[in-house]
Amino acid sequence: MTTLDDIIGRSEHKSAANRITSVPVFWVILAAIAACVALTLLTDTFATQRNVFNVMRNFTFVAIIAIGMTVVIASGGIDLSVGSTVVLTAMVLSVLMTAGWSFPAAAFVALLAALAVGAFNGVLIAYAGMPPFVVTLGTLSGARSLAMVLSNNQMIYEFGPDQSLLLWLGGGSSLGIPHPTFVLAGLMVAMALILRWTRWGQYVFAIGGNEQAAILNGISVKFQKVTIYMFAAFTAGLTGILMTGWLGSVTTNLGQSMELAVIAAAVIGGANLAGGEGTAVGAVVGAFLIEVIRNSLILLGISTFWQGMFIGTFIIVAVAFDRFRNRRSA
Amino acid sequence: MSRLKLTGISKNFGAIQALSSVTLDVAPGEVLGLMGDNGAGKSTLVKIIAGNFRPSSGQIMIDDAPVVFHKPRDAQTGGVEVVYQDLALCNNLTAASNVFLGREAMRKFGPLRLLDYPTMNRRAGELFKVLKSETRARDVVRRMSGGQRQAVAIARTLLSEPKIVLMDEPTAAISVRQVAEVLDLIRRLRDRGISVILISHRMPDVFGVADRIAVLRRGELVASKATATSSPEEVTGLITGAIETA
Ligand SMILES: Nc1ncnc2c1ncn2[C@@H]1O[C@H](COP(=O)(O)OP(=O)(O)OP(=O)(O)O)[C@@H](O)[C@H]1O
Numbered sequence: 001m002t003t004l005d006d007i008i009g010r011s012e013h014k015s016a017a018n019r020i021t022s023v024p025v026f027w028v029i030l031a032a033i034a035a036c037v038a039l040t041l042l043t044d045t046f047a048t049q050r051n052v053f054n055v056m057r058n059f060t061f062v063a064i065i066a067i068g069m070t071v072v073i074a075s076g077g078i079d080l081s082v083g084s085t086v087v088l089t090a091m092v093l094s095v096l097m098t099a100g101w102s103f104p105a106a107a108f109v110a111l112l113a114a115l116a117v118g119a120f121n122g123v124l125i126a127y128a129g130m131p132p133f134v135v136t137l138g139t140l141s142g143a144r145s146l147a148m149v150l151s152n153n154q155m156i157y158e159f160g161p162d163q164s165l166l167l168w169l170g171g172g173s174s175l176g177i178p179h180p181t182f183v184l185a186g187l188m189v190a191m192a193l194i195l196r197w198t199r200w201g202q203y204v205f206a207i208g209g210n211e212q213a214a215i216l217n218g219i220s221v222k223f224q225k226v227t228i229y230m231f232a233a234f235t236a237g238l239t240g241i242l243m244t245g246w247l248g249s250v251t252t253n254l255g256q257s258m259e260l261a262v263i264a265a266a267v268i269g270g271a272n273l274a275g276g277e278g279t280a281v282g283a284v285v286g287a288f289l290i291e292v293i294r295n296s297l298i299l300l301g302i303s304t305f306w307q308g309m310f311i312g313t314f315i316i317v318a319v320a321f322d323r324f325r326n327r328r329s330a
Numbered sequence: 331m332s333r334l335k336l337t338g339i340s341k342n343f344g345a346i347q348a349l350s351s352v353t354l355d356v357a358p359g360e361v362l363g364l365m366g367d368n369g370a371g372k373s374t375l376v377k378i379i380a381g382n383f384r385p386s387s388g389q390i391m392i393d394d395a396p397v398v399f400h401k402p403r404d405a406q407t408g409g410v411e412v413v414y415q416d417l418a419l420c421n422n423l424t425a426a427s428n429v430f431l432g433r434e435a436m437r438k439f440g441p442l443r444l445l446d447y448p449t450m451n452r453r454a455g456e457l458f459k460v461l462k463s464e465t466r467a468r469d470v471v472r473r474m475s476g477g478q479r480q481a482v483a484i485a486r487t488l489l490s491e492p493k494i495v496l497m498d499e500p501t502a503a504i505s506v507r508q509v510a511e512v513l514d515l516i517r518r519l520r521d522r523g524i525s526v527i528l529i530s531h532r533m534p535d536v537f538g539v540a541d542r543i544a545v546l547r548r549g550e551l552v553a554s555k556a557t558a559t560s561s562p563e564e565v566t567g568l569i570t571g572a573i574e575t576a
C-alpha cells in the first residue's frame with residue numbers, strides 16, 4: 001500500500017535534469033556557450049586574448065546596471081532613468097575632481113547624487129503611487145538635463161590630482177581582466193546571495209509576485225520599493241564612475257539610450273516584466289549574450305546596422321520562450 | 331467566556347456606511363458562518379477584526395479583554411489570522427515561502443541574518459501534514475490546484491497557534507472536490523479549539539460546517555443563530571430582506 005507520505009516523497013525528488021532545465025537562466029547560459037563555441041569554430045579572431053578582453057570590457061557596464069534593473073523588474077517595476085543617472089554621476093564626479101577633490105570624496109558625492117535620483121524615483125512611485133514608467137521617464141529627462149547644467153554641456157577630460165587613480169580603476173586591468181569586470185563579478189555574487197538569502201531579497205520577489213499579498217502580510221512595501229530604486233540608481237552610479245575612468249573623458253551624451261540595452265539584457269537574462277522573476281546571474285549572462293552577438297556581427301563581417309534587429313529578435317524570442325515554458329508547466 | 335466579542339462596530343468610507351453597529355459573539359472552537367449579499371460589509375468586518383481597517387466606532391474584545399489593532403501584525407500577535415478573499419498568495423514563491431511570508435525563519439551567521447529555508451520547509455511540511463493536505467512545501471504556488479492553494483493560505487494561519495481564523499470566501503471559484511477539502515480543513519481548525527469565521531455565499535458549505543450563522547444586510551447584523559435552528563430558506567430570506575430579522 002502506498003501512503004500519502006510516499007506519494008509526496010516521490011514527487012518531491014524530481015530528477016536533477018528536470019530541475020536544472022526549469023531554471024530560466026539555464027537556457028540563457030546554454031545559448032551564450034553555444035554562441036561562443038560557434039564563433040570559436042567559425043572565426044579565428046573570436047577566441048583571441050585581445051577580442052575576449054574587448055568583449056569583457058564592453059559588456060561589463062551594461063551588465064552592472066542590468067543587475068540593478070533586474071531587481072527593479074523582479075519587483076514589478078521599471079527604471080528608464082539609469083542612462084541619465086550614469087551621466088549625472090559621471091558629471092558630478094568629474095566636476096568635483098577637476099576642482100581638486102580626491103577620488104574617494106568625489107566618488108562618494110557622485111554616488112550620493114545617484115542615490116538621490118533613485119530615492120526621488122522610489123518615493124514618487126511608492127508613496128505617491130505614480131506609475132514607474134512615467135516617473136522614471138521624467139527623471140530620464142531631468143537627470144541628463146542636470147548633468148548638462150553642471151558641465152555647461154562641455155566635455156571634461158581633466159580630473160585633477162587623482163586622475164591616474166580614476167583611469168586605472170576604470171580603464172586598467174589585472175591578470176588580463178579589466179578592473180570594472182572585477183567590480184561586476186563582486187556585485188553579481190553579492191546580489192545573487194542577497195536575493196536568495198535575505199528578507200530584502202525575498203520581499204523583492206514577493207512584491208513582484210503579488211504586491212497586495214505582500215501588503216496584507218505586513219511587509220513594508222513602500223519603503224522596500226524606495227530601496228529597490230535606490231539600488232538600481234546605485235548600480236548606474238557605479239557604472240558612471242567606472243565609465244569615466246575607462247573613457248578618460250565625459251560628455252553629456254554618455255549613457256544615452258543605455259536603458260534599452262540594460263532592459264534587454266535583464267529580460268534576455270530571465271527577468272519577467274510582469275514581476276516576480278529575475279536573477280543576478282541571468283542579468284550578467286543576458287548582457288554578455290548581447291555583446292557576443294554584437295561582436296560576432298563585426299567578426300563575421302555583417303553590417304553593424306543589423307545589430308538592432310538581432311538584439312530585438314533575441315528579446316522577443318526570450319519572452320516567447322518564457323511564455324511557452326510557463327504554459328507547458330501550468 | 332467568549333473568544334471574540336464585537337460591540338457596536340461601525341465603519342464608514344466617506345459617505346458609504348459599510349457597517350452600522352454590529353454586535354457579535356463567537357465562542358472558542360465555534361465555526362460561525364457569516365453570510366450576506368455582495369457589498370453587505372462582510373469583507374469590511376473581517377478586515378476590521380484583522381487590523382487592516384480601524385472601526386469608525388465600537389469595541390473588539392478577545393478572551394474578554396479589549397484590543398485595538400493598528401496594523402495586521404498587531405492582530406496576528408493578538409491571535410487573529412486571516413485567509414483573504416483572493417488568498418493573498420505570491421504565485422512565484424514556494425508554498426513554504428508563502429506560509430512564512432512576512433515572518434520568515436532566520437538563522438544567524440556571525441553578523442548576518444539569513445533565511446532559514448530548511449526550517450521553513452520542514453515546518454510548512456508539518457503544517458500540511460496536520461491539515462492532511464497533499465501539498466509540498468517546496469512547490470511553487472503557481473502550479474498548484476485550488477485546494478492546495480487554500481491549504482497554503484490556511485497553513486499560514488496555523489504558524490503561530492491562532493485563537494481565531496477568519497476566512498473570506500475560501501470556497502469561491504474552486505471545484506466541488508476541493509470545496510470538500512477546504513471544509514475538512516475548517517473542521518480540523520475547529521478540532522484544535524480555534525474559532526473560525528467563515529464567509530461564504532454557498533449555502534451548503536455554511537450549513538455543512540458552521541455551528542452558528544450570522545447574516546449581514548447592508549451593513550447591519552440581522553441574525554445570529556444556531557445552524558440547527560435555522561434553514562437555508564430562512565437564511566436566504568434574511569439575506570435578501572424578505573425576512574426582516576431572526
Ligand atoms: N476601501 C474601501 N473604500 C471605500 N469603500 C469601500 C472599501 N471597502 C469596501 N467598501 C464599500 O463597503 C461596502 C461593503 O463592502 P464589502 O467588501 O465589505 O462587501 P462584501 O460583503 O465583502 O461583498 P462581497 O460579497 O462582494 O465580497 C461596499 O459598498 C463597498 O463598496
Ligand SMILES: [Mg+2]
Nearest residue numbers: 372373415498
Ligand atoms: Mg467580500
